[in-house]
Amino acid sequence: MIQYEEYKLKLNNLKPTLDELHIALRTDDAKNEIDELEQKSAAEGFWNDLENSQKVLQRMKQLKAKCENYERLVTKWDDLYVLCEMGLEEDDETLLEEIVSGYAELEESVNSARLTTLLTGEYDSCSAILTFHAGAGGTEAQDWCQMLYRMYTRWAERHNYTVKTLDYEDGEEAGIKSATISIEGDNAYGFLKSENGVHRLVRISPFDANARRQTSFSAVEVMPEIDEDVDVDIRPEDIEMQVFRSSGAGGQHINKTSSAVRLIHKPTGVVVSSQQERSQVQNRENCMKMLRAKLMEMKAQQHAEKISDIKGIQRKIEWGSQIRSYVFMPYTLAKDTRTGFENGNINAVMDGDLDGFINAYLSQNAQ
Numbered sequence: 001m002i003q004y005e006e007y008k009l010k011l012n013n014l015k016p017t018l019d020e021l022h023i024a025l026r027t028d029d030a031k032n033e034i035d036e037l038e039q040k041s042a043a044e045g046f047w048n049d050l051e052n053s054q055k056v057l058q059r060m061k062q063l064k065a066k067c068e069n070y071e072r073l074v075t076k077w078d079d080l081y082v083l084c085e086m087g088l089e090e091d092d093e094t095l096l097e098e099i100v101s102g103y104a105e106l107e108e109s110v111n112s113a114r115l116t117t118l119l120t121g122e123y124d125s126c127s128a129i130l131t132f133h134a135g136a137g138g139t140e141a142q143d144w145c146q147m148l149y150r151m152y153t154r155w156a157e158r159h160n161y162t163v164k165t166l167d168y169e170d171g172e173e174a175g176i177k178s179a180t181i182s183i184e185g186d187n188a189y190g191f192l193k194s195e196n197g198v199h200r201l202v203r204i205s206p207f208d209a210n211a212r213r214q215t216s217f218s219a220v221e222v223m224p225e226i227d228e229d230v231d232v233d234i235r236p237e238d239i240e241m242q243v244f245r246s247s248g249a250g251g252q253h254i255n256k257t258s259s260a261v262r263l264i265h266k267p268t269g270v271v272v273s274s275q276q277e278r279s280q281v282q283n284r285e286n287c288m289k290m291l292r293a294k295l296m297e298m299k300a301q302q303h304a305e306k307i308s309d310i311k312g313i314q315r316k317i318e319w320g321s322q323i324r325s326y327v328f329m330p331y332t333l334a335k336d337t338r339t340g341f342e343n344g345n346i347n348a349v350m351d352g353d354l355d356g357f358i359n360a361y362l363s364q365n366a367q
């Protein structure tokens with residue numbers, strides 16, 4: 001059957017990409033490193049240093065996942081090729097549906113795996129810390145800020161990342177003034193660094209009795225979550241700690257005790273806060289994560305060659321500085337001003353369908 005021949009040709013055309021992926025992912029080197037780490041984990045006294053042992057096990061888990069993902073792609077390719085040959089030999093049309101759907105899944109998986117090879121920045125493999133800031137515009141901007149908060153939370157859930165709210169300040173009438181979340185998992189920062197910047201919304205305002213069209217702005221700040229062993233000098237005497245009661249309308253954002261923490265780094269003036277945990281200790285740990293990330297960012301910006309790897313140029317949260325526009329009216333379209341990538345399904349975008357934007361950014365910057 002001609003369809004089977006077509007899919008055999010497609011598979012043969014995809015094979016070189018798989019072979020290139022094997023080289024780019026350095027799976028042979030990963031397997032050697034796994035062997036070395038397994039020897040370490042089996043050595044006497046390995047568990048005496050619990051912090052180091054956890055890092056070793058986490059690294060082993062990452063490497064094994066990378067190798068297993070590639071091996072699954074190869075196995076899928078082999079299985080589909082055998083199905084094509086079986087269909088030709090037996091002239092069996094019933095196998096065609098499985099081949100068509102299987103090839104589509106394989107192609108998508110190969111493209112996704114290829115994108116991970118573009119994450120070559122020093123911190124791309126890290127988890128990410130996202131901070132949301134409402135721009136000028138009161139309730140309208142604060143509502144837009146909350147919509148962005150939800151959008152990135154949905155994106156993280158789609159990719160099986162762990163989302164943790166570190167700080168959350170409710171808006172006066174609706175939405176949020178600001179919020180900070182951590183998105184934990186491999187390559188979270190590498191993918192999300194493209195989202196750093198000002199986001200613009202155009203829609204009919206639900207808060208306007210005259211149903212006029214409004215333009216709103218909110219900023220998303222994206223930083224890598226830096227490990228404690230990274231060289232960031234934070235002296236205890238340079239930190240001023242303030243405690244206060246969590247604010248908000250209620251529910252998970254309110255606490256009756258003064259468990260919320262604000263840290264002020266006196267030499268730089270950097271201020272971070274966390275109020276989502278029940279204890280001061282946990283909130284302080286969250287603040288230290290954010291402070292390390294901010295100080296590492298400032299340190300890196302002292303070296304021009306690392307500025308683009310950490311964070312893009314900061315701009316005011318206003319017209320002309322946006323990286324992406326989201327239009328709900330008079331038409332529906334989300335368009336990235338840097339890559340030109342666009343998606344007309346605005347509801348899907350707001351539900352976390354951001355991969356097209358992220359992939360376009362990574363591909364453009366890899367050229």
